[in-house]
Amino acid sequence: MSMIQADRLTFSYPGSPDPVFQEACFQIDTDWRLGLVGRNGRGKTTLLRLLMGEYPCEGSLVSSVPFDYFPCPVPDQERLTAEVLEDLCPEAESWRFPKELGLLGVEEEALWRPFSTLSGGERTKVLLAALFLREGSFPLIDEPTNHLDAQGRELVSAYLRRQRGFILVSHDRRFLDGCVDHILALNRADIQVQAGNYSSWKENFDRLQQFEEAKDERLRKDVRRLQKAARRTSVWSDRVEASKTGAYDKGFVGHKSAKMMKRAKALEARQEKALEEKEGLLKNRELTEALKLSPLVHHARRLAACSDLTLWYGERQVCGPLTLSLEQGERVALEGRNGSGKSSFFKLLLGQDIRFEGTLSLASGLAVSYVPQDTSFLRGSLGDFIQERGVDESLFKAILRKLGFSREQFGRELEDYSGGQKKKVLIAASLCQPAHLYLWDEPLNFLDIEARLQIEGLLTRFAPTMLFVEHDRAFQEAMATRVLSI
Numbered sequence: 001m002s003m004i005q006a007d008r009l010t011f012s013y014p015g016s017p018d019p020v021f022q023e024a025c026f027q028i029d030t031d032w033r034l035g036l037v038g039r040n041g042r043g044k045t046t047l048l049r050l051l052m053g054e055y056p057c058e059g060s061l062v063s064s065v066p067f068d069y070f071p072c073p074v075p076d077q078e079r080l081t082a083e084v085l086e087d088l089c090p091e092a093e094s095w096r097f098p099k100e101l102g103l104l105g106v107e108e109e110a111l112w113r114p115f116s117t118l119s120g121g122e123r124t125k126v127l128l129a130a131l132f133l134r135e136g137s138f139p140l141i142d143e144p145t146n147h148l149d150a151q152g153r154e155l156v157s158a159y160l161r162r163q164r165g166f167i168l169v170s171h172d173r174r175f176l177d178g179c180v181d182h183i184l185a186l187n188r189a190d191i192q193v194q195a196g197n198y199s200s201w202k203e204n205f206d207r208l209q210q211f212e213e214a215k216d217e218r219l220r221k222d223v224r225r226l227q228k229a230a231r232r233t234s235v236w237s238d239r240v241e242a243s244k245t246g247a248y249d250k251g252f253v254g255h256k257s258a259k260m261m262k263r264a265k266a267l268e269a270r271q272e273k274a275l276e277e278k279e280g281l282l283k284n285r286e287l288t289e290a291l292k293l294s295p296l297v298h299h300a301r302r303l304a305a306c307s308d309l310t311l312w313y314g315e316r317q318v319c320g321p322l323t324l325s326l327e328q329g330e331r332v333a334l335e336g337r338n339g340s341g342k343s344s345f346f347k348l349l350l351g352q353d354i355r356f357e358g359t360l361s362l363a364s365g366l367a368v369s370y371v372p373q374d375t376s377f378l379r380g381s382l383g384d385f386i387q388e389r390g391v392d393e394s395l396f397k398a399i400l401r402k403l404g405f406s407r408e409q410f411g412r413e414l415e416d417y418s419g420g421q422k423k424k425v426l427i428a429a430s431l432c433q434p435a436h437l438y439l440w441d442e443p444l445n446f447l448d449i450e451a452r453l454q455i456e457g458l459l460t461r462f463a464p465t466m467l468f469v470e471h472d473r474a475f476q477e478a479m480a481t482r483v484l485s486i
Contacts, residue, residue: 002030004051004138008059011043011050018408020046023059026191028184030065030138030165035176035198037169038186039286039404039448040420044169047186048140051167068137070144071127077116081126084115088130100129103162105155120147121338128156132163139166143419145175146445149338150471154178171420171449173198174473189283286450289402290457291431295464298436300363302327303465304349309358311341311348318344321358322486326437331459331466333480340486342469343373346439349467369435373442373469375422378414385414385425391432399428403451419446427455440468444475 009024020043028034036044050057051067074084085097098108104125110118118126124147131139141160145153157178160168167184170176176183176198183201185192194201303326310320319341326332334342348354349362350370378385386393397410403424414422423446430438444452452475459466459479470476476483 002064004028004030004061004063004065006059006061009050009061010058011046011055016408018406021057024191026184026193028167028182028193030063032165032182033160033163033180034165034167034182034184035170035180036167036184036186037171037176037198037201037449039450040418040424040446041404041406041409042186042448044186045142045418048142048167048169051140063138065138066136068131068134068139070131070139070141071124072130074115074127078114080111081113081115081118082111085111085126085130085133088127089133091135092133096133097129100133101125103155103159104129105152119338121149121152124148125152125156128159139163141166141168143169143171143446145170145172145471146419146442147338148471150335150473150476151337153471153473171444171447171452172472172474173449188286288404288450288454290461291399291402291454293431293458293462293464294434295438295462296367296434296436298328298363298366300328303363303366303437304361304467306360307358309345309356309360311344312355312357313341313344319486322484324484326465326467328436328465329463329481331464331468331479331481333476333483334467334469334486335476335483336486342486343441345486346370346441346467346469349439363436366437367433367435369430369433369438371423371426371430371438371440371443373445375419375426375445378417378422378425380414382410382412382414382425385429389429389432391429396428396432399431400424403428403454404448420448420451423447424451431458436465438464438466438468440466440470442469442471444470444472 005027006024009021010019011021012019036047038044046055048069049055050061051063052069072088077084079087082094082097085092086094097111101108101110106122106125106129110122110126115123115126124144128141128144131141144156148156153172153175157175160166160179168176168180178197180197181195183192183194183196183198185194185201185205192201192205194204305325307323308321309323311318318339322345324332334345336342344354348356348360350368383393386396397405400410401407405421405424409417409421414425417425423443427440427443430440443455447455452472456475456478468479470479
């Protein structure tokens with residue numbers, strides 16, 4: 001057992017006026033399976049990078065163990081997967097490779113394929129296996145679920161539950177609950193460490209916020225009452241002072257005036273104490289505003305339908321046969337393993353050149369809003385993106401503000417955004433676009449939990465017609481009117 005300790009940790013990115021961490025203090029045990037949570041931009045990946053020694057910082061960040069980061073780069077992806085593992089884990093015996101991959105649901109034959117031919121989910125699993133095959137280092141795992149389907153997430157969660165210690169960044173509530181035993185929360189005002197899974201931490205956090213809200217309201221009432229009493233005492237004191245002129249017993253009046261002044265000072269002190277106490281409350285409350293959407297109503301009840309639809313990638317069938325009838329007001333979740341053709345189906349609905357067989361029909365004049373899975377194409381300034389998409393700038397930026405963007409972030413290049421910030425840009429653009437049908441392909445990748453809850457609230461209130469792919473089980477169960485396996 002060893003400890004990782006931060007004492008007065010302070011760090012800012014060059015040119016940024018706002019520190020990511022300011023005199024942060026915490027202590028964690030390397031035997032813990034630790035979930036690292038917090039809003040996008042709160043510093044989760046930055047903390048992992050600081051632990052890796054990639055950035056200089058003030059204060060101290062001390063550990064007796066070396067760190068290993070996921071995902072690690074693979075320079076030559078055309079090499080066989082077995083060779084990639086040998087390079088990444090030179091001390092591991094080769095017989096351990098298929099054994100470790102088997103625990104993650106990866107077939108042994110994947111070892112003898114070029115790494116580049118593996119699916120995104122298979123690559124994630126291979127790199128995770130490599131992480132734990134390298135003994136003697138402490139794993140730092142940054143959002144491993146983004147390319148995993150629902151079954152893959154369950155396998156990886158079970159795999160991590162078998163491990164001894166790590167720090168895991170994830171926004172998938174079910175995934176965290178399945179594999180962590182401690183939470184390190186980067187809150188608005190402090191850093192909190194707590195034993196238990198995400199749900200138990202969130203329950204305690206919400207209970208504390210409710211207690212502080214009740215106390216805040218009580219103190220507000222006390223302050224108003226004390227202010228009123230102070231004003232009344234001040235008026236009385238002024239009247240007593242005025243009565244000194246011509247008074248028969250000036251000693252008595254002076255005594256009464258002093259008594260009034262003493263009472264006024266006591267009320268002022270109590271008021272200041274109440275305000276000071278109130279100031280310490282609700283500093284960690286996440287201030288989120290409700291999002292809005294303007295779905296269009298189509299004259300047709302049925303917006304899309306297909307029958308015995310199969311999709312092809314080259315000479316390989318990737319999807320089908322698929323039969324679907326989508327009516328207004330439905331939110332249909334497409335479910336399937338990685339590589340089953342879900343994204344290809346979306347592209348077909350968007351009119352892209354996808355080879356298919358069977359029948360497909362779309363309602364005439366159908367306006368479609370699309371959030372793609374991939375964010376790597378985002379480049380340049382936010383202003384250029386706004387102009388390219390033709391969205392209302394004020395509305396677009398207002399949505400980003402509600403999703404947790406600061407005004408300072410508007411001036412940064414898109415390629416410098418975090419994965420979560422890039423996804424929020426795409427979602428904001430979709431929300432600016434009135435549509436009959438919303439196609440969202442893994443919209444929650446990289447998104448913090450607060451943003452996920454905002455989107456859940458949005459879809460519940462406005463009930464748009466939607467086809468979506470999302471492997472976050474909690475979100476899918478809350479939002480889907482039905483699930484279609486593909």
